Amino acid sequence: xxxxxxxxxxxxxxxxxxxxxxxxxxxxxxxxxxxxxxxxxxxxxxxxxxxxxxxxxxxxxxxxxxxxxxxxxxxxxxxxxxxxxxxxxxxxxxxxxxxxxxxxxxxxxxxxxxxxxxxxxxxxxxxxxxxxxxxxxxxxxxxxxxxxxxxxxxxxxxxxxxxxxxxxxxxxxxxxxxxxxxxxxxxxxxxxxxxxxxxxxxxxxxxxxxxxxxxxxxxxxxxxxxxxxxxxxxxxxxxxxxxxxxxxxxxxxxxxxxxxxxxxxxxxxxxxxxxxxxxxxxxxxxxxxxxxxxxxxxxxxxxxxxxxxxxxxxxxxxxxxxxxxxxxxxxxxxxxxxxxxxxxxxxxxxxxxxxxxxxxxxxxxx
Numbered sequence: 001x002x003x004x005x006x007x008x009x010x011x012x013x014x015x016x017x018x019x020x021x022x023x024x025x026x027x028x029x030x031x032x033x034x035x036x037x038x039x040x041x042x043x044x045x046x047x048x049x050x051x052x053x054x055x056x057x058x059x060x061x062x063x064x065x066x067x068x069x070x071x072x073x074x075x076x077x078x079x080x081x082x083x084x085x086x087x088x089x090x091x092x093x094x095x096x097x098x099x100x101x102x103x104x105x106x107x108x109x110x111x112x113x114x115x116x117x118x119x120x121x122x123x124x125x126x127x128x129x130x131x132x133x134x135x136x137x138x139x140x141x142x143x144x145x146x147x148x149x150x151x152x153x154x155x156x157x158x159x160x161x162x163x164x165x166x167x168x169x170x171x172x173x174x175x176x177x178x179x180x181x182x183x184x185x186x187x188x189x190x191x192x193x194x195x196x197x198x199x200x201x202x203x204x205x206x207x208x209x210x211x212x213x214x215x216x217x218x219x220x221x222x223x224x225x226x227x228x229x230x231x232x233x234x235x236x237x238x239x240x241x242x243x244x245x246x247x248x249x250x251x252x253x254x255x256x257x258x259x260x261x262x263x264x265x266x267x268x269x270x271x272x273x274x275x276x277x278x279x280x281x282x283x284x285x286x287x288x289x290x291x292x293x294x295x296x297x298x299x300x301x302x303x304x305x306x307x308x309x310x311x312x313x314x315x316x317x318x319x320x321x322x323x324x325x326x327x328x329x330x331x332x333x334x335x336x337x338x339x340x341x342x343x344x345x346x347x348x349x350x351x352x353x354x355x356x357x358x359x360x361x362x363x364x365x366x
Contacts, residue, residue, distance in 0.1 A: 001358055002034040004084035006075070006098050008091040009066040010039045012251075015197050015227070016277040017114050020170050021090055026051050027351030036082045038075065038098075040067035053082070064199065064230050072097035086358045086365075090114055092140060099143040108361035110354075111144040116157045116296075119272035120201045137161050145361055148354070151296035154274035166357055171347035172280035176253045179286030179339050180261045190214075190221045190324050193263035193287070195256060195278050196270075198229030203270035203292075205231070208238045209313035210267065214320060215242040223267070226250050226259055260285035265323050271295045271311040284342035286335035288327070290319045300345070304337035 005025050010018045021037065028035045035052030040059030047054045057074050059067040069075060075097050079087070086108040089095050092115075102109035118133040141147065141163035148166045149155045155165055185191065194207040204225065211223035221243065225235070228249040236246065250256045260266060266282035266289045276297030282289050283305060291297045292311040301308070307323045309315035326334060 001028075001085045001362055002036070002083065003028050003358055004036040004038065004079060004082055004087040004098075006038045006087065006089045006091065006095045008040055008068045008093060008095055011066055016170075016275070017090060019277060020112075020114065022051070023171065023173070023347045024088075024351055024354055027347065028052075028355065031351070031355055033355075036078070036084065038069075038078055040069045042067075044074075065228075069094050076101045085362050086110065088112055088354070088358070089144070092117060092136065096140065096143060099140075103143065106365060108358070108365045109144045109146075110357065110361070111140060111147045113147055113149050113154060113157070114274060115201075116154050116272055116274045118157055133157070134160070137163070146357060148357070150275040151299045153294070153296045153299060166353075168353045168357070169345055169350060170275050170277060170280075171345045171350040172277065172284050172342050173253070174284055174343060174346060177257045177260065177281045177284035177342070179284075179335060180258075182261060182286075188220060190219060190320075191262065191264045192221065192223045192267055192320065193226070193259060193265075193282070194223060194267045195226040195250075195259070195281070196268075198225070198227050198232050198235060200231055201270075201272065202229075203272070203311070204229070204235055205238060206269045206292075206311055206313065206316065207267040208235050208244055210269065210316040210320065211244050212239060212242045213313040213317040217317065219321070224259065224263065226256065256281070257285055260287045263287055264327060265290055265320060267316075267320075268297050269311060269316055270297065273297045276300050280342050280345055283338040286339050288323055288334055288338050290316060290323055292316075301341060305334065305341045 007021050025035050029052050038055045041056030044058045045056040055078050057069050059069045061067050079101050087102050088110045089098050090112040099109050118130045138161045141161040147163040148168050196202045198204050214221045223244045225246045260282045266287050268279045269292045271292040271294050274296040279289050279297045279300050289306045291308045293308045307319040309319040
């Protein structure tokens with residue numbers, strides 16, 4: 001097969017979306033298929049690599065630092081030259097032009113819905129946006145042959161549309177993220193970690209406010225934040241004089257794994273997260289997590305390796321203390337249970353699921 005992957009909002013400091021597209025694409029190549037990746041960038045560029053053909057289209061930068069393809073004529077031109085047997089689009093905005101191109105040329109198309117746009121936009125804009133999002137999704141359902149979502153929570157956005165849905169979990173690199181020996185901290189400080197983009201739709205504000213609440217209660221706690229984004233200064237203001245440390249973006253996966261291993265508990269508390277790669281990375285390192293009681297991340301954990309609560313700093317602080325008490329009691333193999341939970345989500349499984357989907361669509365198209 002010749003699979004074209006297209007994505008907006010992919011850049012040097014992107015998180016889960018970039019990793020997902022990269023891991024899936026490399027898996028397609030290892031399985032013997034041709035792969036084209038089309039993404040926005042500062043200039044037009046074509047590069048061939050072991051990961052396939054990478055095409056960058058010159059695109060303007062947004063205030064958030066991301067880029068978005070506006071020259072859809074170039075998108076159609078690239079697809080015409082590559083002649084894919086199927087396309088996989090990780091974008092609900094300008095790259096819908098690729099879905100329309102595919103329908104015009106009888107090429108099977110997949111929309112990979114990485115975000116739950118109704119909840120995420122409502123949280124970001126602090127207003128209800130479900131009706132217009134539903135209208136958009138009804139249209140997208142007619143453009144694409146199949147819509148892929150990563151969790152049951154993510155699927156909820158597509159209720160009452162004609163979308164042909166496939167639920168396919170993503171994965172975690174179980175070789176990069178591994179447990180390690182962790183020496184007890186003689187100071188007794190409770191070390192928390194948040195790793196993710198510092199943008200409102202990811203709820204870093206909630207993680208920082210949880211650490212502030214714990215500090216207010218007199219708990220000896222530290223929160224170590226890894227990531228970058230447009231709301232860093234807001235987060236510094238929320239943190240105030242509480243022990244919250246901002247370390248910036250970690251490009252090294254090995255360094256991020258070590259950061260997870262050195263923490264007692266990982267916070268992944270966004271109630272609108274559709275999956276939660278950060279949750280799996282923490283679990284793979286043997287670090288238990290605290291999540292919101294709703295959203296995709298909640299579906300990845302159970303009581304053997306996590307605590308959860310309503311997305312409110314007071315309730316999340318309570319959940320952190322429950323987990324801290326379990327760690328202090330030396331609860332039987334809590335860290336081993338975290339690793340076991342992550343091992344349910346190998347990337348090979350996700351690649352196989354998407355390849356089966358592409359194969360089925362190509363077969364139906366003849």
